[in-house]
Amino acid sequence: MTYKERLDxxxxxxxxxxxxxxxVIPNADGSAYFKIGNTVAYAAVYGPRNLHPKFxxxxxxxxxRCNYNMMPFSSSWGRVRPGGNRRSKEISLVxxxxxxxxxxxxxxxxxxxxxxxxxxQTEAGSRCAGICAASMALADAGLAMKDLVAAVSVGRVDDxxxxxxxxxxxxxxxxxxxxxxxxxxxxxxxxxxxQMDGLISKDDLKKVLEMGKKVLKDIxxxxxxxxxxxxxxxxxx
Amino acid sequence: xxxxxxxxxxxxVPGEVLAVGMDSFPGIGTYREGxxxxxxxxxxxxxxxxxxxxxxxxxxxxxxxxxxxxxxxxDVNFSGWRLDTNSPxxxxxxxKEATSQFIARGADLTKFYAIGDYVSCxxxxxxxxKLVDVTMKGMGLRKLKGGRIINVASNKVPRxxxxxxxxxxxxxxxxKCSILVGQxxxxxxxxxxxxxxxxxxxxxxxxxxxxxxxxxxxxxxxxEKNKVTVKAQ
Numbered sequence: 001m002t003y004k005e006r007l008d009x010x011x012x013x014x015x016x017x018x019x020x021x022x023x024v025i026p027n028a029d030g031s032a033y034f035k036i037g038n039t040v041a042y043a044a045v046y047g048p049r050n051l052h053p054k055f056x057x058x059x060x061x062x063x064x065r066c067n068y069n070m071m072p073f074s075s076s077w078g079r080v081r082p083g084g085n086r087r088s089k090e091i092s093l094v095x096x097x098x099x100x101x102x103x104x105x106x107x108x109x110x111x112x113x114x115x116x117x118x119x120x121q122t123e124a125g126s127r128c129a130g131i132c133a134a135s136m137a138l139a140d141a142g143l144a145m146k147d148l149v150a151a152v153s154v155g156r157v158d159d160x161x162x163x164x165x166x167x168x169x170x171x172x173x174x175x176x177x178x179x180x181x182x183x184x185x186x187x188x189x190x191x192x193x194x195q196m197d198g199l200i201s202k203d204d205l206k207k208v209l210e211m212g213k214k215v216l217k218d219i220x221x222x223x224x225x226x227x228x229x230x231x232x233x234x235x236x237x
Numbered sequence: 238x239x240x241x242x243x244x245x246x247x248x249x250v251p252g253e254v255l256a257v258g259m260d261s262f263p264g265i266g267t268y269r270e271g272x273x274x275x276x277x278x279x280x281x282x283x284x285x286x287x288x289x290x291x292x293x294x295x296x297x298x299x300x301x302x303x304x305x306x307x308x309x310x311x312d313v314n315f316s317g318w319r320l321d322t323n324s325p326x327x328x329x330x331x332x333k334e335a336t337s338q339f340i341a342r343g344a345d346l347t348k349f350y351a352i353g354d355y356v357s358c359x360x361x362x363x364x365x366x367k368l369v370d371v372t373m374k375g376m377g378l379r380k381l382k383g384g385r386i387i388n389v390a391s392n393k394v395p396r397x398x399x400x401x402x403x404x405x406x407x408x409x410x411x412x413k414c415s416i417l418v419g420q421x422x423x424x425x426x427x428x429x430x431x432x433x434x435x436x437x438x439x440x441x442x443x444x445x446x447x448x449x450x451x452x453x454x455x456x457x458x459x460x461e462k463n464k465v466t467v468k469a470q
Contacts (some may be wrong), residue, residue, distance in 0.1 A: 029297060048297055059366055083329070104277070107299065109366055111325035125421045139279045142296025146268065146277055147252030152260070156343050187252040187275065214278075220252075227250045227279060231294060231448055 003158035003175060009167045013211045015152060015164040018219060019215035020132070020226035022140050030141025032226070036134035037166055038076070038123035043133035044116045045141040047211035048108035056175070059112075061104035066096040066115045076123045078165050085097045091127045098131050098151065098183040098193035104144040113143065118121055124167045131183050131193065136223050140230070148193055150219040156200050161208040163215050180205070182212050186220035188212070244448070245284050248294070249276040255289050264290025281448055294448060298324045298391035298421040300311050300360055300369045305378070307386065307419030308371070310354045320356070320371065323388065323421040328369035330358060335373050355381040355425065357417055381417070384427030387437055389444050391422035396447040397440055404443065404453060411460040413434040431465040438463070 006012065016037030028044035035041075048062050056063065068091040070080045073229075094100035095117065105113065115129040115137065128151035135149040152162050158175030168177055178198030184191050200208070241259025251256060255267060256274040263269045266278050267289055272299040276282075280291030300306075300322055308320035308328060321448050332340055336349060350356060355379050358371040373379070389397065398418055409416055412435045414428030426436045439456055446452055 023389050030295065031432070050327070052323050108325060111367075128266060136254070142267075142279060144278050145251040148250065185252065187254065224250050228248045230247050 003160050003172070006162065008146065008166060010164075012160055013163050013215065015215045015218070016166065018222050020136065021221050022136050022226045022230040028137070028141075030137045030139070030143075032044040032133045032136035032140060034129050034223075036125055036129050036132075036164065036180060038121060039125050039129045040119065040121040041126065041129035041133040042118045042120070043130065043137040044118075045113065045134070045137040045143075046116075047113040047141070048105070048111040048143075049114070049124060051110060051112035057110040058105065059109050062108035062113055064096055064100055064105065064113050064115065065118065066099065066134065067093045068092045068095055068119075068127065070119045070122060072124065073121050074122045087190060091130070094193055094195065095127065095134060096174060097132055098140060099134060099138065099149055101190070101192050102145045102147045102185055103138065103147065107144065111178055113138070113141075113152045124165055124170050125181070128152050128181050128183065132219060132223060136186045139227055147185040147187050148220060148223055149182065149183050150186050150216040151193060152212055152215050153179055154207065154208045155179045155198065155214075156204060161204060161211060163208075163211050180208065180212075182216075183208065184216045186217050200237070241284070241289070243282040243284075245282065245291070246448070247326065248448075249282045249284045249291055250279055251276055255282060257334070260287060260289045264288040266291030266293065275336070285384075293392045295390060296392060298322070300363050301328055302360055302363050304360045304420040305357065306360065306371070306421040307355060307357050307381065307417065307423035307425055308421075310350045310352050310356065313350070313352060318346065318350050322369060323391070323419075323423055326367040326369055328358075328360070328371045330356075330373065334361070334371065337374065343408050348370055350380060352452065355386055355423075357419065357425070360465075368430070371400065375418075381425045384415070384425050385437075387424050387426065387434060387440065389422050389424060393444045393447045394418060394420055396420060396452065397424070397443050399453065404456065407457065407460065408436055408439050411464065412439075423427060429465075435460070435463055435465055443465060 019035040021033040024033045025044045030045040131151040157169045158180040178200040180196045183193035239260035241256040253276045254273045263274045312319035318437045320328040322328045358373045361372045362370040414432045414433035415427040
């Protein structure tokens with residue numbers, strides 16, 4: 001059996017519906033909301049702030065700490081046990097590594113920037129949604145950044161190359177599946193996150209990354225618009 | 238031929254190409270990469286001759302030499318006081334810089350400033366590792382008694398003060414309050430309850446609309462509309 005048409009009738013290079021908003025958490029220094037399909041991510045940035053324990057302090061630059069958390073009833077397949085687990089720890093780490101290349105923390109020695117990513121609802125592509133939200137929140141917090149980071153998953157379902165897999169596609173059983181989350185600095189064409197689960201040929205990987213890059217440019221436009229919209233407030237009468 | 242992609246007061250986001258070509262120069266908050274001048278933070282674009290700079294719209298306060306700030310006392314130790322500067326770094330107020338009074342050896346320093354007190358002070362030194370030293374010797378630097386403290390974004394402080402203090406003196410006149418604005422975003426307001434409330438509301442209005450033009454007129458209108466009959470204290 002071959003995969004001729006996507007289960008939700010999207011084109012193969014089409015992402016799910018995207019929504020973004022900035023400044024959703026008043027108590028945070030910067031915050032953002034990012035929704036792609038049924039996956040929702042909130043990111044809150046606190047800092048730069050005083051860093052303890054002291055041995056973590058770096059006298060040459062500030063450090064970035066990320067925390068990825070799926071809420072207990074957020075999953076599309078069952079309850080997630082609250083608190084950290086091996087998966088969330090890994091995703092927190094790759095999120096931090098995906099965001100660090102754009103950040104310039106040299107002006108804030110011995111301090112920390114904390115990013116908290118909360119997912120109240122997920123259906124595949126949660127780490128990518130988290131990275132998109134976090135990069136907007138970091139920009140909203142007024143940190144020096146050379147670019148934003150946009151992220152999406154690409155991959156292969158059966159013999160088709162697809163962009164932005166949903167849960168049905170990730171769990172496709174009638175053929176091989178590859179799930180490749182990627183994050184990129186859209187203005188520099190540099191990839192900051194690339195992971196893979198599954199099987200794909202070298203040529204197909206190159207092709208699908210190009211497909212992903214096109215979608216990431218669109219996601220960047222959404223992020224850009226959300227950031228600009230925050231400051232287009234009407235004058236109160 | 239160079240091309241400038243932004244107008245004055247446009248909002249720029251990180252990574253956005255502000256101008257192409259070598260005729261423009263990158264100012265604060267921007268950087269050059271090849272031919273392009275690129276935004277390095279979220280900010281308001283300003284064209285200053287051939288220089289393009291970005292005025293930040295958000296961000297924490299970072300201590301700077303000669304800034305006058307309002308701090309809370311968070312610790313008292315043998316040689317002075319540690320102050321919270323509303324930034325990632327705390328400041329040290331040494332006994333020598335705290336007061337011109339004589340402090341006897343072994344005196345109880347909480348008699349001067351106790352934990353939780355607010356003081357206005359001036360930064361005299363910031364090291365590369367952001368160790369901050371402050372002084373309270375100088376005009377208007379004192380312990381703040383009574384009144385209330387509010388917290389605003391530190392990059393809105395210049396708009397709250399206005400050109401030559403025009404905005405803040407307008408609020409002071411309308412509300413009959415004494416107001417002290419710290420560069421770190423803490424503001425001390427002391428007056429009648431109605432006056433304090435009006436001052437807080439007008440400062441919040443400035444904070445929200447600081448990036449829009451015609452601010453002074455709108456604040457003036459707001460103060461007149463909500464005018465309170467207050468007795469001068």
